[in-house]
Amino acid sequence: MLIKLLKHEINATRRIFLPLYGALLILTIFTKLVLSLGAPDFFSDNIATPTAIEIILSICFMLYLIAITALSIITLVMIIQRFYKNLFTDEGYLMFSLPVKTWELVLSKLLVGLMWTFVCSVIIFITFFIFSLGTFSMMELTQTIQTAYTDFYATFGSSLNLLIFELILSLIVGVIASILMIYVSIAIGQLFSQHRIVASFGAYIGITIALQIIVSIIMAIFMMLNINMVINQNQEVMQFFHWFLNATTLFNVILSIGFYFTTQYIMKNHLNLE
Incomplete structure (x- = not known):
């Protein structure tokens, strides 16, 4: 029965998270494409009228930061909301009428909440990786990792x-x-x-x-x-x-x-x- 609870919980939450992940990835890719057209120097002392690329990039990076913050907050809110609403409101009458044990209800909420927390972290890491593309080669990355291991030891x-x-x-x-x-x-x-x-x-x-x-x-x-x-x-x-x-x-x-x-x-x- 635990498997059925997990499937139900995932199906109920993925309709919210998957579009958010997709939107964040699309925004990241678009920002990276604009950035590839020419990275402006935001820290230059020369004051000049911002170009169209600089304006677009500023908006994209602002939206990116907002999206990451919103995604983290929504993940936390969903963990709280799914546990409270499903188990301690009117929906709880239905949940506790099912032939399941209490530990299965708690564990199903925990595992799905942990899963979405992990997926959220991976998605954010992927966006960082997309932004870093083109700044180094895989050979350079491999050599850097090997050097880090050697120096650390x-x-x-x-x-x-x-x-x-x-x-x-x-x-x-x-x-x-x-x-x-x-x-x-x-x-x-x-x-x-x-x-x-x-x-x-x-x-x-x-x-x-x-x-x-x-x-x-x-x-x-x-x-x-x-x-x-x-x-x-x-x-x-x-x-x-x-x-x-x-x-x-x-x-x-x-x-x-x-x-x-x-x-x-x-x-x-x-x-x-x-």
Whole structure:
């Protein structure tokens, strides 16, 4: 049944996201074509009347920045809206009448939200890549990457692949924890009979403040225990950075588990639909 929930959620959201992705890619390609006609010097000290290309490029870049910002905001809004509207409003009567388990409802929303967050990031990266076309060759890119790997190992005595893996893993777990934090805040907010949105927002702020206090205490304790630690050498700095990344990932894993089961518990035992 989880597969059916995922298909339904994807079909309900792709009609919004796919046109936005297409519009952003078209705008990027058009901007790149205009840019290829002649890149103007926007930072020149010479004040002159802007040409038609400069005006068009200025408009295109402004629209590009607006589109990226809007796409990021819409992704976040859709994650919130789909979870709240489908599960805690009148639509919730239909969703909870289906022969599915509570954990499947939560997991389906989480996976689709994570998927669109990932796709949004990839699309933005593709637009950056399109803008960079023509500025370097693939051979130059390959040589630069090889040099970066060699220099990184020579400087820090550690593999760059390991660092990249840890960064990606930490980022993914962090996004999951962020989404589940939104879900648990909404679940806590629906426990109130009135002003549920305000209560959810208040729960989110309360959790954020509590987490900041906990993280500050943990960091203070760590610094006290390691106050004499010398990290002047590059390898010691990298070891500390690896530890920090792994500790952050573990902390977010614990948060994700706590948020997930708390959300599931509230939905299963204290559901209060509008």
